[in-house]
Amino acid sequence: MIIKSKLSLPTPLKRSIVRKRLMHNLGNCKLGLICAPAGYGKTTAMTDWAQSKKHLAWFSIDRFDDNISRFSNYFIHSINEINAINCPASLEAVKQSQYPDLINLFTLFISEISEYNVPICIVLDNYHHIKNPVIHQGISFFIKNMPNTWQMVIASRTHPNLPVSNLRLKQQLFEISEAELAFTDLETDSFFALCTDFYRDPEKQQALRKSVDGWPAALQLVSILSKDSDTFNECAEQIGKSNHAYLWDYLDEEVFSLLNPKLQTLLLTIAPLNKVDADIVNSLCQIDNGQEQLERLQEQGAFIVANNNQKEWFTFHSFFKTFLLHKCKNTPGIKSDHTKIARLWLSKQNIEEALPHALKSQDQQLIIDLLKGAGWQLLDDGHLSSLDECFDIIKDAIWEYPELVLLELWMLRSRHQGYKVEPLIKKAEAIFAEKNISLSEQVKNELPVIHAQIAINHGKIEDALSQAQKTLLTMETNSIRVNIVAQAIMGEAYHCLGNLPLAYQYFQEVKMLANGQHMHQSVIWAFYQQGEILHAQSNHVEAERHIDAAISLINKYHLQKLPLYAFPLHFKAQKAYQEGDFELAEHLCKSALKVVSPYGEQWRLYTYTLQAKIALEKKDRDQTAPLIEEIERLIRKQHFHSDWIASANYVRIKYWRTCNDITAIERWLENAPIPEHARNHFDQCHNRNRIRAYIQLGDLDKAETLLESNIADAQACELLQEVNRNLILLTTVDCRLKKLESAKKHLLQALELSLLTGLTTCFVRESGNLKSVYLELADDDSLLHSVKERLAYLLSLSGINVNEPQKIPFTPESVKKIQAHPRVPMLVKNIQLTPREWEVLGMIYAGYRNHQIAKMMGVAPTTIKSHIRNVYQKLGLGDRNEAMVLSEELVTLIDE
Structure with missing residues (x-):
């Protein structure tokens, strides 16, 4: 008996797209192999290709066909279905023999049809059901001896046990793997466009395709379950996370349940791992043939892939791994031993793989051992959140290990959580003294430099500098980490004190030393600080190059999630704001917020400040007001670095000016920061904030006096950007004091300096106050050509037409x-x-x-x-x- 449907070309799916690229290069190849796990559209691809074939034999194989007699019967009948072929002798042979000799049978068959000069195609679908080596041998014989005008195409979830190397060398073999069968973004869009009649978010659609590795079955399931945009988004998210019952049912029925019990247990045992090799499988499963079992799983289409040709390491498809983890929870007797897994990875010195399992184990001693052996490496590689989890697990046990206390202090420093460092170091020193714990030379060397870091965070520059210098003089010569951090603190201190060349040189030394120790964060911080120094000196090209170098290292070492990344993002956002590119500035602010949000709301202050400045420039009061409220709340609640406070106060005053809130300005001025000297950009900003408040309150003499002092400090420290900003503001004060000659002189100085600093928006911002001085300078024929060009550019940015007469008010x-x-x-x-x-x-x-x-x-x-x-x-x-x-x-x- 023959079931005719097994020999018929399947009906094409109603909701499928034709992907001609898949079979396009089959050409005249003798054999085509399509090998991929379940749900990759192998049958669909062959069906689409077969539609145009005139002489086609199709055989859909099932598990009952792994029988010589049954297989040969269906195989011969499938070819006999072709109208142009007639093989009565071969049909009689398979009918008479219960266990035919396939070599003799195929020899008879090929001889019998040799008179037919007809190019035919034979398709064997679901060939993975064939395990019998006799059938494999027979098909190999058939392929080798069939007419040259014939083609065979085999689809299988596993690589068939057929000798194909000779065909590959002769370029007679055509192969398609799961990588080719996976949907591309374009094919995904075409597919959903065919299956749905509602709007689909392109980003969510692309994220879905990426998360399921283009697996057609998952995309098909989403198309079936989605009724509108909302259900599409919901379903795409669930399927993308492999968190859907229908998806689990499919993988259970089509993949997992087809494996023998030993392989099922092995899969569930190794499911928690991101990757495995034979040694790990042998240790976890207590077997000695791990390599053989892994290769068998791959051969049986269990969504496990060898990472290279040597098949040393294997990984799961993400959706199958999630299914296995779900299966583990619902399978009695299966429990993941995260402690054992973590120690296996530690024995291989693979800290990144060991870390998540150590955290899941909640094993205090394991965590302590891991931190003692690899804590500094985790810190340097930026695993700050994981380190935080480790310290939460070991709790008070940490006090027995001063070097781990030290590690936690540096972890907090890397997260720029200075407000947590001081209480922890005080507690540690008290406990060490109380318990009479002996401190190593490393701890003795590093505690003072942490005190120096605390001092500089609190704005105690001289104390920080003194402590860092003392540390460098007294430390052991092999304390490279202390040397690097101490020099970085000295660089920051000299930056704050206005000695920019010396600060730059210290950070140059930090870069060199930190590079040698693979302390990537210290190198990045040095690049960023040097960029700030160069910017203050108006060396914009070099400043930008240093900031780009910092970002390049962040990307290279995958440190994009560290708060450190926010600093160069803020630098670029501020630059875009100054250049009037508010769209780019806003985009960079959003990127910075995404980075810092996991580290606490205090990190958002500087980004909110930038966003408020942008909103004010765009005259968007609706966006500005809530940002100012958040800035006010954060300032009341947290302690911030002087730089961030200066920027926040600037935007607050600017907002109050737009609202004409004189009371708020007066109240702020009562407790405004008053730097002793203005030798850096943030102390300069503190003074200018007070100056703007004086101007708004009409106290112009105080504003003028403070501006002159600010300019003197900026000139002494060669802070060209600050000199330029101060001169522009001084010109405004001159105009209000009716000192027009002085205003003209100061504006000319500001214009000349702007040729170096590149400042533009500061001029535009004050253009309303300086219009008459602008116009008078425009009439001055004695100006240098470069200054005239600069003035013309700024006038155009400000919308001032020199040929248009001023509006006279007294009509x-x-x-x-x-x-x-x-x-x-x-x-x-x-x-x-x-x-x-x-x-x-x-x-x-x-x-x-x-x-x-x-x-x-x-x-x-x-x-x-x-x-x-x-x-x-x-x-x-x-x-x-x-x-x-x-x-x-x-x-x-x-x-x-």
Whole structure:
């Protein structure tokens, strides 16, 4: 009896896409092998290809066909189904013989049909059911001797036991593996477009494909279960995490249940591991043929893959591993021995693989042994969260091991959690003294340098410098780590003290020493600090190169999750903000938030500050207000480095200015930071924050005095960026004090310096206050060409047209409003100025000088002097400054 459906081409799936790329290169190859685990679309690929074949034999094999008689019967009948072929002798032979000799049978068959010169294709689907070596031998004989115009295509979950090396050398073998059968992003999109009629989030769709390694069965399951966008997202997330009952059922029925009990137990035993080799399998499963068992699992399509041709290491597909872990929980007698697994990895000196199992074991002694042997390596490689978990597990046992206390202190330092370091070191020193614990030379050397780190975090620069210098003089020569950290502290201290060249040199030494010790975080920190120093000196190209070098090392050593990564991201975000590229700045801020969020909310302050600055520049009050609230809350709750406080105060003052919240500014000024000297960028910023507050409160003399002091400090330390910012702000103060010649001089100095610093947004931000000085400089023919070019560029950024006359406020209509206003000064109300005199007063208010007014009005300068004298006499004014004050008062009346 023959079941006809086994010899029929399967009906194509309704919801499938044709992937011509898969079988495109089969060409005239004699044999095609499609080998992949269940659910990879092997049958679908062959069905699509077979649609165009005129003479096709199809045999769908099942487990009952692993029988010589049954297999040969179906095989001959499948070919006989082709209309152009007739083989009665071969059909009679398989009918008469219960156990035919396949070599004789196939010899007869090939001889019988030799008269037919017909190119045919034979497809054997699900060949993995064939285990009988006699059948393998027969098919090998058939392939070797079949006509050259014939092709055979075999699909199997396992690599068939057929000799194919000779065909491969002759280029007569065509192979497709699971890697080729996996869906690409484009195929995934085409597939879901065919199967669904709703919107799909491209990112979620791509993440799904990536998480299941393009496994078609998983994508098919999502398409079946998804009814709309919401269910698609939900299902894609579940399937992507291999956390769905239907997926588990499929893997159980199609893969796991087909394995023998010994292999099932082996799989469940090794399921917790990310990768395995024969030694680990032998140890965990207490067998001596681990290599053979691993290769057998691979051959049987158990979603386990050899990492190289030598088959030393094997890994699971992620979705199958998750299934196995689920199976472990529901299988009696199976319990993962994480302690044993961790110690196996430790014996192989593979710390990264040992660590997660050690954590799962909750075994205190195992954790202590791991930290004693590999704690510093974990610290240098950036496994800070895992180290934190380790210290949580060992709890008070840590006090018996001073070197582990030291490790925890450095771990907290790497996380920049200085507020935790000081309490821990005080507690440790008290316990060591109480228990009379003997400290090693390493611990004795390193505790002082940690004290120096605490000092610099608290802004005690001189104390930090002194302690670091003392440490370098007294430490043992072999304490390289202490040497590196002490020199880094000295670099930071000299940076804060304004000695930038010396600070740079210390960080250069840190880089050299840390490179030799593979202390990647110290190297990255040195690059970042040097970038900040170069930026302060306006060496922007080199600064950017150092920041890029830091990011490159972070990527190279996979340290993107450390808070250290936020520093270069903030640097680039600040640079983008200064250049007016707010979209890039916002993107970088979001990246920084993603990095720092796991380390506590205190880390968000600087990023929130940058985001608030961006929102203010975009005049987005709705976005700014909640950010300012968060900044205020964090400042009240946490202790922060002076640099972050300076930046946060800057944005707070700027926000209060936009809201005209004078009370908030006055209240802030009462307790504002007052640096003794401003030898670094953040102390400079602290002073400028106070200056802006003074300006807003109208205390311009204090603002001017502090600005002059700030400039002197910045010049002494060669902080060119800070000198430039101060000069721009000083020009604003000059304008408000009506010191127009001084304003022009300082703005010119700021413009000349900006050729080095590259500052632009600072000029644009103050353009409203400096418009008249800008215009006067634009008329100055004595300016250098480069300065004129710079000025023209800044004017264009500020939207100022030098050829467009300033708006004169005192038009005939506005004069009527002023004179009718109840609060108009009596002198103005009673003394009538001529229209010409009102026009002159308006030009004085707009900032024009006498020669400019004369030029605009087309009269002689002496005539203008006469008009101005008349205005002063009529209104009782002593000079131009008094005229400006009165004009400002009158202008406010126009708008009321």
